[in-house]
Amino acid sequence: MKKYDFIIAGGGMAGLSLAYYLTQSPLSNRSILILDREQKNQNDRTWCFWERELNAVGSDQSSRTLAQLRPFESILFRTWRSLFFHGPTYAGELDMRGYQYKMLRSIDFYTFVETELAKWPTVERKQATIQRIKDTPQGGFVIADDEPYIADYVFDSTFTLKLDQPENHNLLQHFKGWVIKASTPCFDPKRPEIMDFRVDQQGDCRFVYVLPFDEKTALVEYTIFNSTLLFDAEYDVVLRQYIENFLTTDAYEICETEYGVIPMSDEPTQENPSDHIVRIGTSGGFTKASTGYTFHRTQRYLQDIVRNLAETGKPQRTIPWFTRRFKLYDSIFLNVLEKNRHPADDIFTRVYTENPRRVFKFLDEETHLFEEIRLFATMPFWPFLRAFFDVLRRKIAG
16 A cells, blocks of 8 residues: 555545645655546636735846736636625625736636646645545544545545534535626627626525626526525526626627536634544535635645645644634624524625625624624624524533
């Protein structure tokens, strides 16, 4: 049985990102095995996220720094400096104040990372189904297609949360999107619509976003926050209705389809369940519970893990205790959604339109307490207060 320094269980976004960061670190000479049951050769999803703008870089040294800080900047599919929003009391542009909204296609990400990893003979790929992962005194132990593997550390992105603890909140963000090509120009490439609530809410949080690629092509995606998935045809009905009612496409063709389900859960996760196993990605709690955003957080957390591993020999992230308040905020927000304490379209309208720039900083968990209090003051008071006490009650009962 061959022993590796690191085994990465799952070759998706989190696993490939980790392998990339390891090869760009002082640990680049360590042996890495990536196990995944599928080849990543299709555009199976799209990641969107916001980041602060950077000043123009001039020197070669600055360019290298930018590549280190934002290694996937060169393969972004689209970048927008403005966002538009359509809620019940506001329709118009959001004030991003120095932030950019970015879109990355998974096929471009897979191709870039696979090309970079191919340069390193220390990185080995195997297509196999992972059957078991466990900790042993000798290291992390993995069985895939009945073959045993062992490593100093196993980074696991395959673990599935149970999402069944009644004291916690377990919603789903589920969505279906079409990349459509219209017969006539109808999109403004500089006008992405991040949230359009002009769809029947049905007591949930439901919206459509439209990300234009050019004057004729855009991703139109229908998103729901609740606990019940729809039948495939039900997403299609809403997408067709939205296009007919709010987009002047005339005829159009569907070029690509994407579908996904992201857990929105505050169930506690064990990023380090044992000495030699580290969970990453959604398995490690990298998805932000209140929004479902994962890509940007995953990159930040993985960079922390690799930095700590290189400096101390251990992959554990250092998490300041006071940052745990954001988990409480997430739980309160999920409680408001779960109990339908206030219309979600009004909540999102308030948070995005009354908190320029602060909302993006807050969702990135980079705000100070005073900024958070100012943001909370724009929310409906009684629904969130009731949610706060219900969250405390659940935690105590649990």
